[in-house]
Amino acid sequence: MDQQIAAIIDDFALLDDWEARYQYLVELGERLLPMPEALKTEANRVVECMSRVYVAAVPHPEHAGRLTYWGDCDTAIIKGVVALLVDLFSDKTPAEIQALDVDALFQGLRLEEHLSPSRHVGVYAIVNQLKAQARAFA
DSSP states (O other): OOHHHHHHHHHHHTSOSHHHHHHHHHHHHHHSOOOOGGGOOGGGBOTTOSSOEEEEEEEOSSSTTOEEEEEEESSHHHHHHHHHHHHHHTTBOHHHHHHOOHHHHHHHHTHHHHSOHHHHHHHHHHHHHHHHHHHHHO
16 A cells, blocks of 8 residues: 555544544645636536536646646535545656555545445546546646
8 A cells, every 4th residue: 555545544543533534624625725716627627526626737846747736625525535635646647646546545544434425426536537637647
């Protein structure tokens, strides 16, 4: 398992229950850097999500061949998931992004058990869009 994914799972494991984990996700979303308005385009919108979600990949400003991600969402919990994914996917090459085992992350966090089916579909749609954007830069 990727070390960064393992560290995220370990961080969540320190929280006693799902109420605390939800609160942590909300806090992650609150700390997400504001997405530039110019990146909030239809092409960057995750249309499969019930929430209004945007994610965008841009070339990393300091590391050639690596990407930086931006994201935003209008609901607190999913914005937290977006923040988690933006952090996980940023500063990686397109090949590293494709190799990320997001299933291991979600299983380790037990998200499937605690998100509604429609939110679960939406979260995977976000991941698919992030990976598709990385492929476009490959």
